[in-house]
Amino acid sequence: MEEEPTAADSTDPQTAPPLFNEKVEALEAELERLRGENEKLRQMVEMMSSKYKTLQAHLQGKKIDEMGSFVTESCSSHELNKIAMNRVPKAKESQVFVRADASDNSLIVQDGCQWRKYGQKVTKDNPSPRAYFRCSMAPGCPVKKKVQRCVEDESVLVATYEGEHNHAVLGSPEGSSSLDHGSIRGSVASFPQSINVDPFRPTITLDLTLSRANQDIERVSDSSVEENNNNNNNMINNYSNASRIQEYVASLTEDPNFTGALAAAVARTLHYTPS
DNA sequence: CGCTTTTGACCTGCGC
């Protein structure tokens, strides 16, 4: 039985032309280099994940300590209920961080909905004005949002959403009527990407639309960081995915906008006190 | 003309 020459045969160094061998070697070297870089990046992700978990555990412990000391001091059961109520974020309220040009005063956050501005106010804790919007996609839609520049980084807009849409939201594949941004974020590249940083907090989202990173969608949440690491490991086995991940991570780490937004988000997390 | 934005006035909740 004679077998036809295959692609694998053509890579045989003894039968392939020298120029082809050189190319193969160069590609192999490049692949090896990329594997090394991927391994480094994987370790970086693991390290960040580990640091994040440590920080989260620390914050959690601090909250429990605070609550515990307060409880042992003077709390009635009624007061305890109030505390518990305050510690849970308001129903259907979520916070979104969006990168915007610092010179742009429009306070507009593109999120797939139409909004009508009904007020603007300068607040005490932030020199930049806060804009109030109502959803105008459907009559009677109760959803509101407040948009204000981040006090730590004026190029970051903080949008706070309240309520549930009573209509399908543009960009939501399931036609979800709720404010579950998870379903939205994963479907439209121009939408902000979310990072859940604290179970006591609403979702914090970083908009990556100004970086190359928005070409790929990557959702990261506190409960799925580890899972994503595993998924990433599997993906790293796939060369094309690995190169995409590498490009993605490199674009993130090189992008000062991303690092700025991340720093602002972390700063807000550390300064957060439940209302 | 209809819709949106602007902006000062008003309302409401909260702490003192």
Add this chain to the structure above:
DNA sequence: GCGCAGGTCAAAAGCG
């Protein structure tokens, strides 16, 4: 009760 701050209203202006 008072003052403050955040949130909302609504008339006027702007825009396509």
